[in-house]
Amino acid sequence: MKLAVLDLVPVVEGGTIGAALDNAAQLARTAEAAGYHRFWVAEHHGMAGIASAATAVTLAHIGHATSTIRIGAGGIMLPNHNPLVIAEQFGTLDALFPGRIDLGLGRAPGADQRIVNALRKDVNRAAEHFPQDVVELRAHFTGEPKMPLQATPGLGADIEMWMLGSSLFGAQLAAMLGLPYAFASHFAPDHLDAALKRYRDEFKPSATLAKPHAMAAINVFVAETDEQAVYEASSMDQAFVALRTGNPGRLKPPVDGYRESLPVQQRAMLEHMRQASAVGSVDTARRQIAAFAERTQADELIFAGSTFDPAHRRRSLELAMEAAAGL
Template sequence: MKLSVLDLVPVVEGGTVARALADAALLAQAAEAEGYNRYWVAEHHGMAGIVGGATAVVLAHIGHATRTIRIGSGGIMLPNHNPLVIAEQFGTLDALFPGRIDLGLGRAPGADQRVMRALHKDVNRAAEEFPNDVVELQAQFAGDPRLPMQANPGKGAAPALWILGSSLFGAQLAAMLGLPYAFASHFAPDHLDAALALYRDKFQPSETLAEPYVMAAINVVAADSDDEAVLLASSMDQSFVRLRSGTPGQLPPPVPGYRDSLPAPARAMIDHMRQVSAIGAPRTVAERIDAFRARTQADELIVAGATFDPAKRRRSLRLTMSALREVAA
């Protein structure tokens, strides 16, 4: 089973952006050492606890800290950008780290509605142009002479393009373009099964991909015991509740019994969003990951999650991979 890592580059309470970026590099190095396939960074804006907004810059930092692991965006929110600029950024990354760059593309803004004013764009209208922008981006990398301007760097670059999604729209587009598809089931699980079925059913082979290729996301926190893992995951739970209540912030320290302290609607909200999760001791995590893989028949899984102590997430990656290898053996 191929495993990859999704990182939001979190800033913990009392931490700094510089420390978060340093910890991201350490996480990528740990993933590389353990045999994870990719390390992806997600684009978010206007959030004090997430610093992956300048995604291409973060990936350059990660690339210089690693040697072999694929690195990429999970994803670039294309409605926020001009395809020419993204072609230049990822063409540069491809030149710096040839054969290692993924360009995952999403059509959400990566923030709330304030992003439209901040970017001086009609992001809703831009989202409607998402399919056309993806095709234009492909044309930039191919050096299509019909374009009014060629991206340089960009022309001739070969990052692996992915379509990201949490609904049927992205699945249909990925199938139509013959691109690999990644589903954000770690926070939006509702349409997972229908989207994967649609993608596989409608897939049209392309020059880059002969058969459907699916990656699904799952929250993973592994620790020495189930109780410790639940405690570590309470930092993510707190962040989610704060986000949904309109008071987002930096990643808080874990709180014993946090879920039990919440009113029933808040618990239900967390349980619904986190239903695609593997949180526990190594054996628990391995069993839940294996069950999720059997459910989705995904070609690859990408593990999401964050811990207040970054060393605990690095250890979680090691425990997860070790447990899966033991099960396979």
């Protein structure tokens, strides 16, 4: 099984955007050395705690810091953009880092209504045209069908396109277009099993993919002990609660006993959101990762999970690779 990394490029309390980008590059180098297959960052706008809004620029920075690991967007929210512009951006990335570029596509705007207004786009209408825009974007790379305007860079670029999703819609579209599919179970686990089944049942082979290829996301925090892993994971727990209660911000330091301190309703919400997780020592994480892999039968797993101290995330990835050995 191939393993990948999803990094939110977190900005911590007291930190800077520059430090967050530098930490992302260091994390990508750690992932490459540990044997991970992919390193993805995602498009989020107007989020004080996430530094990857300019996703293609962030990937160029990470690409220059690495040499072999695949790098990509997990994902680009296509309704925010013109397909031609994304073709040019990722065509440029392919020219800089040949054969290493992934382009995951999502239908959600990745923002609230304020950002939608700031983008000056009718995102709801654009979301309705998402399937056509995906086909158009692919045509900019493949030249089939021929587009009235050739994307340069873009045409002929060796881009691995993915469909992302947290519902059945993305699964159906990925199956129809013969694209690999990644499910965002690290924060939206409700439709995981149904979406993977729909994708596999309805998959139609394409010129680039002969059979279904699915990736599932899981939050992974591995440390020397179970207690240390739970402690480090509490920064991400705080971020989830802050997001769901309408108060997102920069990533906070870990807190002992954070989950136990929450009101019952918030704790239940957090437990539900974080059900796709592996948190603990190598032995504990091994059992949890293996159970998730067995449940999903995924071809790849992508590990998410930010820590306040970037050194702890780097160490977590090294230990997670040890935990996942033999899957």
